[in-house]
Structure formats: structure tokens, C-alpha cells
Amino acid sequence: MRGAIIGDIIGSRFERHNHKSKDFELFTDQCRFTDDTAMTVAIAKALLECKGDYTDLSNHAIRCMQEIGQKYPNAGYGQIFYLWLHKKAPEPYWSYGNGSAMRVSPVAYVAKSAQECINLADAITKVSHDHPEGMKGAEATALVTFGARSSLPKQILRELVQTWYYTLDFTIDEIRPKYRFDASCQGSVPQAIEAFLESEDFEDAIRIAISLGGDSDTIAAITGGIAGAYYGVPDDLWQKAAEYLPQEFLDILEEFEQTYSN
Known part of the structure; x- marks a missing residue:
């Protein structure tokens, strides 16, 4: 989960100003946390509130996403999701946007099996991104992270992804020259997974992902959520990323990590 947040913060300054190279400064004063971090933290909070009983996880997810989303309204939410955050009911x-995948990493730290990981991912995704591609993007991300x-x-x-979710018949180098902004799951999740699969360590995974x-x-x-689960997150990178976060987020993350440390 820390990996997802680090990736979000580092990538924030490149969202509209792409940098098609792995050579760049990781943290600058132009970096910030975005909706990716806010909603990841919200899902972590929702899981904590369940106290091990996830039968009502969907409702906890709605409440926590709305609570945090309304408290941090300028995090860069998509227009339709922003409206969703403020609705009473x-x-x-029917969204297939990649918002379903960017917030899902906490479930991989709670699930005790692959099937439970899928079930938890589905529970938090169907409340907004109920299009089959939205569900698939979240499931694939959660399961690879698990x-x-x-x-x-x-x-x-790689075989798991290709058997159940996406065909990974490309390399990042091959698609980088023509790749453009695509906020759909099907147009960004397989690419993010491939960036991880090609990486040598955590930082390299982030650099590959942003270079796309x-x-x-x-x-x-x-990519960072998966890479953090696989390689671990370097302490120095987390310390820098934490400087961009409100204390509320850090407190939720600390409680989550203490609760689900094993």
C-alpha cells in the first residue's frame, strides 16, 4: 500500500506533462498526493472498520470514500466520481475507469486466500465501477499484489494475468512511443502490471511506469502497489513521500499496518 502512495505522489507532476524517460527527480515541490492516495487510504480505513467481518465491506467503503473524498475535494477526482462522492445514496x-484499480491494494494485505482477495476487491469495486472492465482491473491488480x-x-x-485477465503481448519499450493518456482499466492496468514485471527493484518499477x-x-x-508488495518499500522513499501526506492519512496507515502486519 505504501508503494501505491509513493507511485501516486511521484507520478502526480507527470500526469498532464508526461516524461517519456526513466531519468527524472523522484520528489519535487510540484509533487502532491492525489485521489489515488486518498481513496487507497479510504479503503484501508473501511477494512479496519470491518474488524475482520467483511460482510458489509461495500457500505463501509462507500462511507469512508465519501468521508475522505469530501474532506479532500481538490485531490483530482474524475467528474462523475466527484459527484458520486457527494450523493446521499x-x-x-457502470465505470471502467482505472480508479477501481488504483485504490484496491489494501485488500491484498487483508485477504487470507486468492479467492478472498477477489471477493474483497469485488466488494469495494462494485459500489462505483461495476462495469466488467472496471471489476476486472481491480481484481487483476489485487490478485497480482496478493x-x-x-x-x-x-x-x-504473468501467467496468472494472461490466463484470467489480460494479454501481455508487449513490452514497455515497444508501446512507449505511441502510448497516450488512457484512464480506462483496459488501457492502463495491463501496462502498469507489465511495468512491474519488467522491473529490477521498487524504484525501477516506478521509473518504468512513469516513463510510459x-x-x-x-x-x-x-505499479507501485504491486512492486511494494514484491520488493518491499525503501525506507528513504517512504520518509520522503510521508512529508506530502496529512497526519490523518499517516495515522490510518499506521493502524492498518499494525493490524495486518502478518
């Missing part, structure tokens, strides 16, 4: 709106936490080899993770261009903060958040 929010309904899913597998990464379990130290599955990258080849197994497109929706840089979200792609880097998805």
Missing part, C-alpha cells in the same frame, strides 16, 4: 455508474506479497515468481504472476506516459500518477500507483 450513491449508486454504481501474489507478489506471497513471493510468487514473476513468471507465475499517459495517466502517470495512477499507472505508477498501480
Whole structure:
């Protein structure tokens, strides 16, 4: 989860000003946390509130996303999701946007099995992103993150993705020149997963993800969430990223990590 937040913060300044290279400064005064971080923290809070009983997770997710979303209204939400955050009775709106995938990483730290990971991902996704592609993007991201936490080899993770979710018949170098902004799950989640699969360590994964261009903060958040689970998150990068976060977020993250440390 820390990895997703680091990816979001580093990628924030490149979302509309893509940098098609791995050579860049990681943190600057132009960086900030965006909706990717805010909603990831909201899902972590929702999981904590369930206290191990996830039968009502969807309602907890709605309440926590609305609470945090309304408190941080300038985090860069999509227009339809912004309206969803402020509705008294929010309904899913058939979205296949990558917002479903960028917020899902906490479930991989709670689930005790691959099937439970899928079930938890579905529960938090269907409240807004109920299009099959939106559901698929969240499931794929959560399951790869769960597998990464379990130290599955990258080849197994690649086969898992290709068997159940996406065809990864490209390299980042091949698609980088023509890749453009695409906020759909199908146009960004497989690319984010591929960026992780090609990486050598956590920082390299973030650099590859951002070098692709497109929706840089979200792609880097998805890649970072997986890479953090696989490689671990360097302490120095987390310390720098934490400087961009409100204390409320840090408190939720600390409680989550203490609760789900094993």
C-alpha cells in the first residue's frame, strides 16, 4: 500500500506533462498526493472498520470514500466520481475507469486466500465501477499484489494475468512511443502490471511506469502497489513521500499496518 502512495505522489507532476524517460527527480515541490492516495487510504480505513467481518465491506467503503473524498475535494477526482462522492445514496455508474484499480491494494494485505482477495476487491469495486472492465482491473491488480506479497515468481504472476485477465503481448519499450493518456482499466492496468514485471527493484518499477506516459500518477500507483508488495518499500522513499501526506492519512496507515502486519 505504501508503494501505491509513493507511485501516486511521484507520478502526480507527470500526469498532464508526461516524461517519456526513466531519468527524472523522484520528489519535487510540484509533487502532491492525489485521489489515488486518498481513496487507497479510504479503503484501508473501511477494512479496519470491518474488524475482520467483511460482510458489509461495500457500505463501509462507500462511507469512508465519501468521508475522505469530501474532506479532500481538490485531490483530482474524475467528474462523475466527484459527484458520486457527494450523493446521499450513491449508486454504481457502470465505470471502467482505472480508479477501481488504483485504490484496491489494501485488500491484498487483508485477504487470507486468492479467492478472498477477489471477493474483497469485488466488494469495494462494485459500489462505483461495476462495469466488467472496471471489476476486472481491480481484481487483476489485487490478485497480482496478493501474489507478489506471497513471493510468487514473476513468471507465475504473468501467467496468472494472461490466463484470467489480460494479454501481455508487449513490452514497455515497444508501446512507449505511441502510448497516450488512457484512464480506462483496459488501457492502463495491463501496462502498469507489465511495468512491474519488467522491473529490477521498487524504484525501477516506478521509473518504468512513469516513463510510459499517459495517466502517470495512477499507472505508477498501480505499479507501485504491486512492486511494494514484491520488493518491499525503501525506507528513504517512504520518509520522503510521508512529508506530502496529512497526519490523518499517516495515522490510518499506521493502524492498518499494525493490524495486518502478518
